[in-house]
Amino acid sequence: MLRLPDGKPHQKKSRPHLSLLSPPSPRLSPPKRYSPRLRRISPIDTFSFRHSKSINYIAIMAPPPPAPASRQNWADDDEFDDATALPPQQITSNPDGTKTIVTWRWSETNPGKKIKTTRKIKTTIHKETVNPHVAARKQWAKFGAEKGHPAGPDLSTTSVGENILFRPSINWRAAAKEEDAPENKLKDQLKDKKVACRICKGDHFTARCPFKDTLPPLDDVAAGTPDDLGLGGASGAGDMGGSGGGTSYVPPHLRNKGKTGGGETMGGRDFGSRQERDELATLRVTNVSEFAEEGDLRDMFERFGRVTRVFLAKDRDTGRAKGFAFVSFADRSDAARACEKVDGMGFMHLILRVEFSKKPAQ
């Protein structure tokens, strides 16, 4: 490859060089005092410094493109330096048959900034042998209802359907069924789910466990009694914990009756003990307005002592209060005082009724 003295590739300057070698037009011909010089220059000298000067000179004479006259060294005359012009597109043929195209453009988001795009392009010629009749028919003009329409499928008559998986197979029926029913899949998953007893890890429901009256659940044994961090739904969720305890429903407050401690399930037993402790200082508030909030009740009852918990039963769908609430106090004497004072008090157009949720006598 021909290289300039400073090692820069030759291509960039090839255009002015050619214009020099072409027969000079009258307009472009330099002033007479330079003409002897020009005649002396042979093509080999093209890259000499001296000659480059004359190129520069011609560039000045030619109306487009105007270059600054002050520049003496054309090798330094880099188009990249000109802030107002974009460098021209460069196309380089690589030895592996690809072409590298470098283009420049102004950034749209950041004015004044040039963006260089380098693309490497590989041209592959794909030859297809087509039946000449078919090729001829492709060129046929449209007619009838399609007369005058442009080539290419018309969206009003042609569209592409959704992808169809078509794999021929002998047992396609089984495959199709699987695809067909995602809801059945779920059912199958549930069907395969193992039933494990919480007491003995056996293959049966906890309720059917032969050891349910004699052994505590394994989880319970391992974890001990979990912390009773104030559960809002303690009273509502009572039956949940006890579901494993017996075959028939036992109300939460009766669950501990007639049972030895070890025979009860985790939730039920735990629940029972906590409830017992709570209920001693818990008030049941009824006839609460359905627009009441837990905060209102808390404000009302905190006047009598430290309130540990306020539970206002709310409708799951509407979010409104159901009309009753439980308020737990830290101290039972505070609860007694509150019971006495608030009972019969008016609250949101209704007269509250307050009583101990568990009778102190028991």
Next chain:
Amino acid sequence: MRPILLQGHERSLTQIKYNRDGDLIFSTAKDQIVSVWYSANGERLGTYSGHQGALWTVDVNPTTTLLATGAADNTIKIWDVQTGRCLKTWDFPTAVKRVEFSEDGTLLLAVTEMRMGYLGTVVVFPIVNDVNAPQADTPVLRITFEQSKGTVAAWSALNKHIVVGHEDGSVSLYDSKTGEQLANEQIHEPDMLITDIQMAPDRTYFVTASKDKSAKLVETSTLKVLKTYATDTPLNSAAITAKKDFVILGGGQEARDVTTTSAREGRFEARFFHKIFEDEIGRVRGHFGPLNTVACHPQGTGYASGGEDGYVRVHHFDQPYFDFMYEVEKMTRNQQIV
């Protein structure tokens, strides 16, 4: 595969035909318009208008220069494929249910309906394969069905015979020169209409579709049933695929019963059967009405189906379709390679 949907028709499709090179698809529907489409991209090349009644049938000659259509306006028309110009009209006393060019394009057969006191017939016209030449006015052969009317017909190899499928489920073989009936076989259930006959590429056997929910592969020269493909729905069309040994059956519940069932139960699917092992190997759904017609690409690269729903669906097969083989087939292939 992504099917191409062609929505050029406003009423139910009646017949689809590929031309011999497989680059064009001709479709007819009950809306009096013939459409021609490029099979590769579904672009409509044009329409042929001039018929006054529902179109029942279409066929293109082997060189894709002439198109024949038969319609319920009791005419057959010959068209210039390229320009859509009508070249010839033959009038009949009754509707034309099926037209087919012979293998070499020199003859055209047509099946006419039995109605209004006229018996069903098969007529054969000589065809000059030139868009500017005049066509003969009278048929060279007329076969009249005294017993059961013909519904579909096809040419055998070398134009020797005409195979006719009848309304009563029988198939008969006629000499195409004399019109003499050579054989008649009750290959389908009695009184079960034969809805389609499509020839294999070499015309030595053909496939029939019938309302008796089965399709049969029949040898042309003897009318011997070679294979039976049983389905669970009345069939409207059957096609033999090239390249792979399959048959495609199209059908579905009767159009009048469609509204009483859901699309899932309607069984509006193209069914693929293995031609030799008679096993159903897959279905392609998509239509929401019974399939009235199916046609295979002559090179076996795809198929098109037209439904009662007014859509043509053009399918180009994916690789799994071509890869599918029975174990036996794989073994024989491996032996051949070794």
